Amino acid sequence: MSEAYFNEMYDGNGLRPPYQGLEGWYQDMPTEFRAFKQAEAEDLFRRFGITFAVYGDGGDPDRLIPFDMFPRVFAADEWRRLERGIKQRARALNAFLSDVYDRGEIIRAGRIPADLVYRNEAYEIAVAGFRPPLGIFSHIVGIDLVRTGADQFYVLEDNCRTPSGVSYMLENREVMMRMFPHLFQENRVAPVDNYARLLKRTLASVAPAKCDRDPNIVILTPGHYNSAYYEHSFLADLMGVELVEGQDLFVEGDFCWMRTTQGPRKVDVIYRRIDDAFLDPLCFRPDSSLGVPGLMNVYRSGGVTICSAPGAGVADDKAIYTFVPEMVRFYLGEAPILENVPTWQCAKPDEYKYVQEHLAELVVKEVHGSGGYGMLVGPKADKATIETFAAKLAENPGNYIAQPTLALSTCPTFVEEGIAPRHVDLRPYCLVGRDVELVPGGLTRVALTEGSLVVNSSQGGGVKDTWVIAEE
Amino acid sequence: MILTVLHKTRYEFATPVGGIIQSLRLTPARCEGQKIVNWSVDVPGAVIGELFSDGAGDHIQTVSLRNLTSTVEVNVSGKVETRDTAGVLRGHRERVPPRAYMRNTPRTEPNRAIRELVEDTLAVMGTASALDRAHALASAVHKALPYTPGATHAHTTAAEAMNEGLGVCQDHTHVMIACAHLAGLPARYVSGYLNATEDGSPHEASHAWAEIYIDGLGWVGFDASNESCPNDHYIRLGSGLDAQDAAPIRGLVLGGAEESLDVTVVIEAQQQ
Incomplete structure (x- = not known):
């Protein structure tokens, strides 16, 4: 493995401090024991029922995402800085949303082009001028980060709608604690298991003003065919709230109701895991049977809160991403703690030209793509692939952005021959309600194929437990 | 000019349906060109939500009927005082850029x-x-x-x-x-x-x-x-954005059946 990559466990001076508590564990682990433990982990995941693809559909629906037992570890001081940066970004994204659906000060100030926001498909005219409770649009912000050095982190993308994968963060920890309890006695690993309690508190804090009692919170799922259905039911269980589908809810008068065996029960907060377009056939796609007819009227007249707010997607669009550091400066008056990856907008002729000339060095993505599909990883692509992609790019440059290939950090990972460095990223889940909260951890995705920089589960990625060493 | 409006929409279903839910954009908003003298929207037997203004300044309300029914009527009647503003929409409160x-x-x-x-x-x-x-x-x-x-x-x-x-x-x-x-x-x-x-x-x-x-x-x-x-x-x-998005009535029939629709609109001008 090239020296060009930052190894999170070893630097020039040997074992980095956060990993020191693991030394004996992996060095003394006999091969048979490892195989046994790996089988045990798989067995536990099957029993928990986690058999879905985290990002995007595709593949065997009952497939397990490979779990790598080697934890990814952050030191307390590393995490402190990350935490400040993540919370800062989550605040700025929400300030932006609340602004562009109100007066659009950032646009009037000329800091973001009007058309990028107002002509964006994710900008919902239906909620312009509406202020959701506490002015918050994105209640769960998933921020995808990569590391390239000891102190160098980059934000790859923001997820302001309904970021998935948090059930992995929780289950990976659960499985590790069951399998290696002594590791958690020897290392002061900060707990993540209060996530569900914090999520519930966050959702309760944005109950509508019309709600005058303990808010009734539900999770709205598209149903069990959805790839993240397990996560929906898992979170509902942990929070002790109902998991509902569109047909379980109905609108009457100015409120939304849930059918129960004891008669209709008013719903105050909906944590929806379905897209805007499907929420309400009377407002968006008329052919949607996943949503609740009339829901948007109840929402806009203050009868129910929808989390994330309809229209939140305009903040996590890849074309808007470039401006997030600007949002931090504009709304918070602070210097951004986390950096963006330098990005070329192919919509701009000079930047498009640069991208076409440097395809072999760049990662090129579709503006609205996800799941690692439809992208070009220049340095890993052969000449023919690059040529085919160049033609595709030329057809519709505005549909693409490009970024340099980042030297993603590596973390030790169990492989056939023992332990080897593999590239990782990180998705922490920031909660935004009355308070802004972040549990110490997140989902670490790992590219299991040697040399691969693509961590998506749909393309050979796995997951790891993510540790933050607790403060002394 | 004073315009009076009588607008009746009648749905008849071949077999009874489980009800209807509709979002109505059937109440004009005040602006320089129009002042509402009186206005009413009535859907017999239905629960009618409160009027609210959306970001575009339109008055919206939700109507639902959750009983078995074979006819639904939406009756609008009202009187509006209008003024010629040469087509310019003035004094309309809206917040969509x-x-x-x-x-x-x-x-x-x-x-x-x-x-x-x-x-x-x-x-x-x-x-x-x-x-x-x-x-x-x-x-x-x-x-x-x-x-x-x-x-x-x-x-x-x-x-x-x-x-x-x-x-x-x-x-x-x-x-x-x-x-x-x-x-x-x-x-x-x-x-x-x-x-x-x-x-x-x-x-x-x-x-x-x-x-x-x-x-x-x-x-x-x-x-x-x-x-x-x-x-x-x-x-x-x-x-x-288009006819569907701006429709005066957007609705769904619960447990849909073959429907026939009868709409009558009568507008009359009164001398002031």
Whole structure:
């Protein structure tokens, strides 16, 4: 493995401090024991029922995402800085949303082009001028980060709608604690298991003003065919709230109701895991049977809160991403703690030209793509692939952005021959309600194929437990 | 002018249905051109939610009926005092940025014929003002689609109407929006009523026209069907990106059955 990559466990001076508590564990682990433990982990995941693809559909629906037992570890001081940066970004994204659906000060100030926001498909005219409770649009912000050095982190993308994968963060920890309890006695690993309690508190804090009692919170799922259905039911269980589908809810008068065996029960907060377009056939796609007819009227007249707010997607669009550091400066008056990856907008002729000339060095993505599909990883692509992609790019440059290939950090990972460095990223889940909260951890995705920089589960990625060493 | 409106929509179902749910945009909002003297919306047997204003300034309410029923009636009646503002929408409280109305929907997506119409119309206009260009486009659309009831249907797109070469107000408005967007002007679909008894031109009392955003003036109505701007014969109910988005009634029948729809709209002008 090239020296060009930052190894999170070893630097020039040997074992980095956060990993020191693991030394004996992996060095003394006999091969048979490892195989046994790996089988045990798989067995536990099957029993928990986690058999879905985290990002995007595709593949065997009952497939397990490979779990790598080697934890990814952050030191307390590393995490402190990350935490400040993540919370800062989550605040700025929400300030932006609340602004562009109100007066659009950032646009009037000329800091973001009007058309990028107002002509964006994710900008919902239906909620312009509406202020959701506490002015918050994105209640769960998933921020995808990569590391390239000891102190160098980059934000790859923001997820302001309904970021998935948090059930992995929780289950990976659960499985590790069951399998290696002594590791958690020897290392002061900060707990993540209060996530569900914090999520519930966050959702309760944005109950509508019309709600005058303990808010009734539900999770709205598209149903069990959805790839993240397990996560929906898992979170509902942990929070002790109902998991509902569109047909379980109905609108009457100015409120939304849930059918129960004891008669209709008013719903105050909906944590929806379905897209805007499907929420309400009377407002968006008329052919949607996943949503609740009339829901948007109840929402806009203050009868129910929808989390994330309809229209939140305009903040996590890849074309808007470039401006997030600007949002931090504009709304918070602070210097951004986390950096963006330098990005070329192919919509701009000079930047498009640069991208076409440097395809072999760049990662090129579709503006609205996800799941690692439809992208070009220049340095890993052969000449023919690059040529085919160049033609595709030329057809519709505005549909693409490009970024340099980042030297993603590596973390030790169990492989056939023992332990080897593999590239990782990180998705922490920031909660935004009355308070802004972040549990110490997140989902670490790992590219299991040697040399691969693509961590998506749909393309050979796995997951790891993510540790933050607790403060002394 | 005082306009009185009687608008009845009656649904009859072949077999009883489990109920209906509708979002109504059936109450005009006050602006310089219209003052509401009285107005009522009644759906016998239904639960009617409170009126609220959306970001576009339209008055919206939810209506639901959850019993087995074989007929539903939506009855609107009211009286509005109108004024001619030469088509300019003034004093209307709304919060949607005009640039948000630069987007097309499948119903307003232009085709080659629409592109050519715009190019041909604007080519001879040099540096004409946005207002003049909008007027010219409205005339061009009026000529391109002779008013012909029955030639198109509720789901006809702008492109389809253009190919047909015929249309009604909905088609004129969709094509007008597509044209305005090509000319770089924000545009939207407006639904409302038109008191047509005086000039005798052929159209229905339920009407639709386009609004185009002109810098310095704001939103200006263009009725391509009548090659005119809305005046005191018009009542504005609300707006949207296309006919579906701006529909006075958007609804669903629960446990749908074959339905027949009967709509009557009577508009009368009273002498003041």
